[in-house]
Amino acid sequence: MKEIDFRTHLLPLKDKLYRLALRITQNHPEAQDVVQETFIRAWERRSELAKVESVEAYMLTVCRNLSIDRCEKCENRNIPLSQTDADAPAADASAQERLEHDERIRSVRKALELLPLRQRMAIQLRDIEGMSYHDAAHAMDITEDVLRVTLHRARTALRQALEKEFNYGL
Amino acid sequence: MDYKFIEQLLERYFAAETTAEEENLLRAGMAMPDLPEHIAKYREIFECMRSEGEKGLGEDFDQHIMQVCGVAEQPRITVHAQRRSLLQNLRPLWQAAAAVAIFALVGIGAGRSFNDWESNGDEVQMATGTDIKQMVKPSVVDPAQQTASADTLKMEL
Structure with missing residues (x-):
């Protein structure tokens, strides 16, 4: 022991x-x-x-x-997060590009916060902490298949949020 | 460059079909400059994940939680690094080399002086007919001869 x-x-x-x-x-x-x-x-x-x-x-x-x-x-x-500054883009990016980049980061973060609890946890354990499907599923007390479905939904939601922001920006 | 691979990985990522290795490749790919716009527009997802993964609690929390849990804090050992030059680092090597050199010189000097002394002795013998080494060598007197000479001395007296 x-x-x-x-x-x-x-x-x-x-x-x-x-x-x-x-x-x-x-x-x-x-x-x-x-x-x-x-x-x-x-x-x-x-x-x-x-x-x-x-x-x-x-x-x-x-x-x-x-x-x-x-x-x-x-x-x-719950108080929304998004207090941290967005990642700085490349140093040679123009002010306009930087603004757009920050806005898109904020959109992703906002979309992440709005996800259902289980989807947020799946993104946190798999995409942010880099845990394996097995370990993340174990920590969430769900099966690996359920984790994959949850993760698919969460990632798709983030994708749609970003596409919406991108299309709106254009 | 062919971005088809990144595009395929991206689609599989959104479908939650990628392995950990593929996701690492995708992260590296998405960080590349000059990506086509239809791929680059998803870059912020990965940047956001990375920045979220850097959040953490400071050292204040460590001290606080250890106090709360009753874990004694170990005294902090500070080690001051000392800057040393290359010559200082090689000093033991120089010292060892110097010691070897001194021993070698003393040995060579002693050997040469011994040889000189031997050759000088031969020269004296050749000049005078006397073996200087024999002169220097302590003479061993036969005890019987010594007794006889003592008796002769007594008779004379």
Whole structure:
């Protein structure tokens, strides 16, 4: 039985947990609280945690459940994200191009925020965290086939949002 | 350049049929400049995903969560890097080489002086007929001969 060390096994997962919590709650303070609670729960049950196959999968599941609980409690209090600046385009891009680029990034982000919860989670785990279909499906407690369908819908929604923005821009 | 491959990957990506490796290829492809417009218009999806993946919690959170969980913080060990020049780095090598050189010089010097001494001895012998080495060599006196000479001395007295 391996011994769980807080710094070695748990702390490196903080950013991944935070991003998942943020994707679900769409609120920075809520996401931070969820991560804190996830760590507290995991540390309290470290003897159980030592027996699990994947500490990361366990932590992600706890984080997901806590985030969904929080979401249900404060359904209408979600503050849209989109506080971060859009990625800077190439240095030689004109101001107009930069503006259009920023606008399209904002559209994608907005479309991502408007996706149903399951689709947001699928995009988060697969496209942002780069997890395999197997691990992402396990963390979401769904089958790989369901994950693929969810992911297809989510990506198509993002594509349509971007196409709409692109056509509107023209 | 043929963008057909990227286009195909893109379609498979939207259909959630791509593998992790194919998605990595697609990300690299979408970051290329001068993509045709019908492909480039989806670039922002990948840029958005990348920037979303860079979000995280700061070090303040680490200290806070460790305090909350009652995990003692380890004293931070700071190691100051020291800038050393190439000559300083090679100093042990120079020292070892110098030591070897000194030993070699002393050995060669000692060997040469011994040879000189031997050749000088031969020259003296040739000139005087005396073997200088024999002169220097401590004479071993026969004890019986020594006793006899002592008796002779007594008789004379």
